[in-house]
Amino acid sequence: MNLVHSRKIVLFLIFCLFVSVVWAGPVTELSNNWKCAPIAQVKASGEKVSQPGFSLSKWKPAVVPGTVLTTLLENKEVPDPFYGMNNEKIQDIYETGRDHYTYWFVNDFRKKAASGEQVWLHFRGVNYSCDVFLNGKKVNDEWHYGMFLRQVYNITELLAADGNNRLAVVVYPVDPVGNPNGGQGGDGVIARNVSHQYVAGWDWIQPIRDRNTGIWDKVTIETTQSVNLQNPHVVTSVPGVRLPGKNQDPAIIQTSAELVNAEGQSVTGKLIVEIGGKSVELEVTLDANSTKVVNLPELVFQNPKLWWPAGYGDQNLYSLTMKFMVDGKLSDEEQITVGIREIQRKWNEHTRSMQLAVNGQKIFIKGGNWIISDAMLRFTPERYDAEIRYHRDMNLNLIRIWGGALPERPEFYDACNKYGLLVIQDFWMSGDCNGRWVDPKKKDDQWTRRQYPDDHNLFVESAADMVKMIRNNPSLAVWCGGNEIAPPQDILDALRDSVLAKLDGTRWFISYSNSDSMSYNFLGGNGDGPYGIQPDSIFWQHRTWPFNSEVGSVGVGDAVSLRRFLPKENEVVPVEKPHSEAVTDDVWTYHKYIGYGKSIEPYGQATDMEDFARKAQLVNYNQYRALMEGFSSHMWDWYTGSIIWKTQNTWTALRGQMYDYYLDPNACLYGLRNGSEPLHVMCNPVTKMVSVVNNGFTEQNDLMLVAKAYDMKGNENFITQVIVYINPSSTKPIMSVAGSLKQAGGDTDGSFLLLQLQNQKQEVLSENLYWFPNAAGVYSGLQAMPASKLQVSAKIVENNKVVVMLKNPEDAPVAFFNRLAVVDAETLERVLPVFANDNYVSVVPGAEKTIELECPQASGNNWKISVEGWNFANQYFPTN
The missing domain is CATH 3.20.20.80 (Glycosidases)
Known part of the structure; x- marks a missing residue:
């Protein structure tokens, strides 16, 4: 193992336990008025560049947070790499050398420190290494490197007396940059860094030409008094087996924080936590220029409103305030979003796999793998919210963050907390780059790759910092050592025994994503796919x-x-x-x-x-x-x-x-x-056995199963109407409909099968329409299907929401597979994103459906509704 620094992992762990960063107090983000220039065009030193009088007249506007490539794209110096084969027109760093994408970034900002104030400069992510200068002085004592390691600097003494400050940062790319030779992660050496691996190319993306070099995450200025409250930690315990919506037994809330005394003398004050009208406090004395981890007394929370995964209950969230008071005055304060819940796990001997539980109730996992919101790191809270909402709307309850990308941002977790998506967070390993398989496209042999990255200490230090950044989120459920491979043994031991045990200690840790401890592989192969x-x-x-x-x-x-x-x-x-x-x-x-x-x-x-x-x-x-x-x-x-x-x-x-x-x-x-509905009726495409699934925690009684078949002309063949009872968290077969489908002409032209679950009020709780081919496996009936007679009307019911009524007359064929979209009334371009309670919908003869379409980010509502179906030509309808 080639260690860049000589420090031992244990020393890094001690450092990580007591020195880290968090966003707190009055905070200003430096996101505007950045300028940049390539290092080849800047002959001056950082001390000179960071002086307010240094001329930036030939520098270009920069995107921060962002990368060099996003800045070049914003300035129209490169074509959109997401269009066509434009990416081939952009120079790759492997060919140009690292200096081509090494850039200076400069920001002029106003800030004075009042008497008694401490001012802190935070970087939430720089890729890959940097030096920082402020007002002619170097800020960082040691060269900073590591994509996922946050930085914090006390800049109180470096601020200009007149309040006019200049921040200058020189950012260097990863080293090595990797050869994008078509392999998974190119030639694999990108993984010698502690950064994301996909940027050298994968089987779902072409290479990112600058390897995402830049100040890619937020830069903020924080103001506190003498004591800075950092890295608050909140742990909620929910003993027993709970049910959503009921009066709850008490929950236990445990809290702690790091307190940083920036003064040259000892300070005594009170650390106070408040949540839901309850509070705990503790008097604390801090030595001069010291950092101390403080644990507060536990708080017993009566009758809490619990947080549940999507589909199982509400995502109740509380605002917890943690503050440090000195002589009755606020020194620093944190606002933390808290979901009161407890996540458990249990090995299922029957399936030979782990099962997750929340608040004592087992959860059948229906998840999606997530890579990253944008390959060029153009993140926004609005985009995160939209993407996670889509996952909730898919009736999923978990997202796994793939190990070749990054520790997801707090804004991602905000959305998961809001919409109820549990999260598996991978660390930065992949079987492809890190040596699980022999691979002729890789530069190094398998054993060499098995020891990536070069600096194991940096990996552990970055992991500890990441844990501190996201550990308070109720959605975070599982830590994972890597994608399809465990980290090298010394890193694995440090993650399990030191980082997670000391900084979290509440979540399941699996060594790699398809580990036998998660899912016993009794089938051979890799344990995942196809x-x-x-x-x-x-x-x-x-x-x-x-x-x-x-x-x-x-x-x-x-x-x-x-x-x-x-x-x-x-x-x-x-x-x-x-x-x-x-x-x-x-x-x-x-x-x-x-x-x-x-x-x-x-x-x-x-x-x-x-x-x-x-x-x-x-x-x-x-x-x-x-x-x-x-x-x-x-x-x-x-x-x-x-x-x-x-x-x-x-x-x-x-x-x-x-x-x-x-x-x-x-x-x-x-x-x-x-297919993922919590309460769902479905049909096996082979046996034609109809089943009901109940993912809920309570028995479902007096459900009515209604089954009908339709031929291609819309003629109805009633099959059955029967009462169904089903236990919680179970699947129950009801009956076969194979014979009825044949009677509806299925062998000749194919047929439709309509399944509904209704309650005692005849309200439809679940509906499923299947289309089956003929006996030869061909959809001959669909190919010759009569034109739809669908009737459409739409109205705007409130800001950014449209209700569309779909009605199919009695004497009509099935109005099959209709795609609805909101479009601009003038350009007819789709308005995005749009969230629908259903889409690609079919309406049987004599039935009506109401579809709700919501466009939360849309400006204005001068819209039309486009409808295009399998047997319905595209038409546009006004919104009244």
């Missing part, structure tokens, strides 16, 4: 790993989505090359298209790209509905959970996504939403 198109029957009939950390499929968007990044000449039907992942069109191949095999052909050969994308949505919907229904059908028997690879894209890739990079959903999202 990743391509599969017959719907496979998900129901073929047993796979009992807690599959990665199982995935296709995900091409519709024609509107594809045209956002495919040049006109590449709007073609992708033709797969034999024995290859490539297709005949270079741009489709470049954007990592994963083939649909023979799944499109039963709907008829695609005539053009639009027709292909239209038929692909039928496959998308069925693929992900069947995936989650198949796993749910064997809940607690074969499986304790499944995590889809993957649910979102960081780039304009043509595979594995429920919505595209531009936040436009495709049919995958709504097929998954249907």
